[in-house]
Amino acid sequence: xxxxxxxxxxxxxxxxxxxxxxxxxxxxxxxxxxxxxxxxxxxxxxxxxxxxxxxxxxxxxxxxxxxxxxxxxxxxxxxxxxxxxxxxxxxxxxxxxxxxxxxxxxxxxxxxxxxxxxxxxxxxxxxxxxxxxxxxxxxxxxxxxxxxxxxxxxxxxxxxxxxxxxxxxxxxxxxxxxxxxxxxxxxxxxxxxxxxxxxxxxxxxxxxxxxxxxxxxxxxxxxxxxxxxxxxxxxxxxxxxxxxxxxxxxxxxxxxxxxxxxxxxxxxxxxxxxxxxxxxxxxxxxxxxxxxxxxxxxxxx
Numbered sequence: 001x002x003x004x005x006x007x008x009x010x011x012x013x014x015x016x017x018x019x020x021x022x023x024x025x026x027x028x029x030x031x032x033x034x035x036x037x038x039x040x041x042x043x044x045x046x047x048x049x050x051x052x053x054x055x056x057x058x059x060x061x062x063x064x065x066x067x068x069x070x071x072x073x074x075x076x077x078x079x080x081x082x083x084x085x086x087x088x089x090x091x092x093x094x095x096x097x098x099x100x101x102x103x104x105x106x107x108x109x110x111x112x113x114x115x116x117x118x119x120x121x122x123x124x125x126x127x128x129x130x131x132x133x134x135x136x137x138x139x140x141x142x143x144x145x146x147x148x149x150x151x152x153x154x155x156x157x158x159x160x161x162x163x164x165x166x167x168x169x170x171x172x173x174x175x176x177x178x179x180x181x182x183x184x185x186x187x188x189x190x191x192x193x194x195x196x197x198x199x200x201x202x203x204x205x206x207x208x209x210x211x212x213x214x215x216x217x218x219x220x221x222x223x224x225x226x227x228x229x230x231x232x233x234x235x236x237x238x239x240x241x242x243x244x245x246x247x248x249x250x251x252x253x254x255x256x257x258x259x260x261x262x263x264x265x266x267x268x269x270x271x272x273x274x275x276x277x278x279x280x281x282x283x284x285x286x287x288x289x290x291x292x293x294x295x296x297x298x299x300x301x
Contacts, residue, residue, distance in 0.1 A: 001290075002213035003036070004206060005029055005047040005086075005283065006225035006263075023085055030089035032286045033177075037098060039287060042172060044216065045086060046209045049078040049183030068139070071123070071154060072186050072198025076104055079182035086179050099176040105164050106196060107185030107203055107211075113157035121156035121202045122146050155201045159185065159208045163196065165215050172216070184208045206266035210278075213270055220290065221270045223263040224283040229296035230255075230264060245298045247272040264298070271298040 015021045037043055069077075083102030091100050119142040127135060127143075132150035136143045144153045162168075162185065171178050184203030188196040206223055213221040229241040230253070245253075250268035255261040260280075267278030281288075281295025289295035 001036075001041055001220040001222060002044045002046065002209055002216070002218050003033065003222040003224060003286065004209040005045065006205075006223070022082075023089070026082075026085035027089045027093075029283055030086065030093040032283050033086075033090055034093035035287045036290065037094060037177060039290070041290070042175075043177045044168065044172070044212065044218070045090075045177065045179045046181045046205060046212065047082055047086065047179070047183070048205050049075065049082055070198060071200045071202060072188065075183050075186045075202070079104055079186065082182055083179045090177065090179075099174070101171055101176050101178055103164060103167060103171070103178060103180040105162065105168075105181040105185045106188045107159045107181065107208055108161040108163060108190060108196065109157040109187050109199065109201060109203065110160050111189045111199070113155070115155040115157040116201070119153040119155045120144075121154050122151045123154050123202060126151050156204055157187070157201055159203050159211045162208070162212055162215060163188075165212075168212075169216065181205075181208050181212055204262050204266070206262045210266040210270040213276075214273060219276055221267060221276075221278045222286060222289060223267055223278065223280045224286060224289075225260075225263070225280070226282060227260070228282045228285060228294060230260060230280055234260075242296050245296060247298060247300060250298045267298045271300060275300070 011017065011022065011025055033043060033045065080102070087100045087102045122144070126146060126149035129150050132143045135141065136152070141152045142154070143150050162181070164180070168178050168180055184205040185208050187199050187201040187203050189199050191197055209223065210221060229243070230245070231239045231241055233239045247268040250264050253264060255264055263280055267280055270276065271278045277297055277299035279289040279295050279297050285294040289297070
């Protein structure tokens with residue numbers, strides 16, 4: 001099964017982005033993942049990287065604002081860092097009984113995707129409007145209002161292909177737990193001569209996780225966060241967790257455009273493809289979600 005760890009599953013909303021906090025949260029995640037592995041499941045793990053990319057962007061601008069790295073390189077850097085933490089903590093949690101490997105994963109997108117003409121994905125630090133406009137002019141960025149502040153926005157194209165899928169399959173055949181496609185993967189496009197090159201974009205992690213699960217023929221896709229499932233009336237006194245949804249029911253839900261809507265969309269797409277299902281819920285409840293005791297399950301029947 002493919003297990004996607006949301007950014008909020010690895011870093012609580014109120015936490016500072018310190019190395020100590022990230023390692024402690026990776027250790028907590030590893031305990032939950034080890035429980036799933038010990039229950040006999042083969043795992044492919046993906047993860048978010050939004051806060052880490054934002055920190056890299058700040059560090060780069062503090063050093064030499066005109067020499068900041070492009071998003072594909074920052075994605076690769078954070079994928080390596082987070083993958084290292086999860087890999088090490090999971091190996092420790094499993095007493096080194098299973099091999100674990102992190103893989104920098106390229107994900108191909110279509111350069112004609114309409115998302116490139118309509119950047120919507122917030123990345124990096126927040127600014128006052130005047131400062132945001134100055135920075136945007138200097139770097140030719142697109143900006144948009146995010147609450148009371150302003151931030152850079154970048155395209156978020158749909159994932160089309162995972163070229164490294166054959167490498168992931170090879171590792172799985174040898175019983176290795178694979179950590180890959182972090183932050184939605186490193187966005188690349190194919191040039192006219194067939195070469196791959198990076199592009200300024202951020203791919204939705206849940207969409208890539210669903211594509212990965214489909215390409216590997218996974219039995220299940222787990223989208224884990226800090227909320228224990230999908231809710232009707234979320235944030236109200238009448239809030240109620242939905243235990244079971246069909247893909248059609250999931251697609252018809254009116255959800256906020258934040259973290260839950262992409263999960264439900266990706267989960268419904270995956271579950272629509274046959275005798276397979278998606279589970280959405282809390283990281284700490286991973287095994288309970290698999291066993292049907294917690295979370296929200298999206299399945300055709």
